[in-house]
Amino acid sequence: MRRLTTKDYAVDAVTAAKALVGAWLCRRLEDGTVMRRRITETEAYCGEEDTACHAHKGRTARTDVMYSPGGCAYIYLCYGMHEMLNVVTGPEGRPEAVLIRGVEGAEGPGRLTKLLKIDRSLNREDLVRSNRLWLESDGARVKFTAAPRIGIAYASNIPVRDKNVVWMCRSRCFFPFGLIWVCFPPMRF
């Protein structure tokens, strides 16, 4: 197991999104318990020109963290109840991030944060040095496929997800922004 370093996070969001499929999301709780889950699904958000990116309209208090150098966590509340975990990537000043959409045993971005007890108190956490939240790679090669992004119909000309689309759409690699990357076949417990 190798902990991901600054170098791993310095790449653009699409590259990182692909590289993070199959990596391990690691979380140490206050009582010392360490949980490790393999990442099964990611999604890239690519800067101010990506209309689905929170930083699309520029730097605000919320999106400020996305402008940091790659390697920290951006966590926010969605729909008033779901904590969403993103990994900031790229150089300082470029707001790119990868949304972690699923891990083994928890499909869906809201579920995985609940499972691993990740919330906004970990916003801006330094994933390179933190002992509460970090990522590791075991070097395993994971087969994965690309699919249209989910739940943001306004940012793409493709239909909003229906349950099967993610798993059925393969090789949709021509979309300019924000592809999601999933393990194929999906890993489950």
Next chain:
DNA sequence: TGCACGATCTCG
């Protein structure tokens, strides 16, 4: 200071 709405999930 108010209001619309969202990178979701669960239950019916």
Next chain:
DNA sequence: GAGATCGTGCAT
């Protein structure tokens, strides 16, 4: 198919 539930960003 709709409701839960609240921070954010923009309008007033």
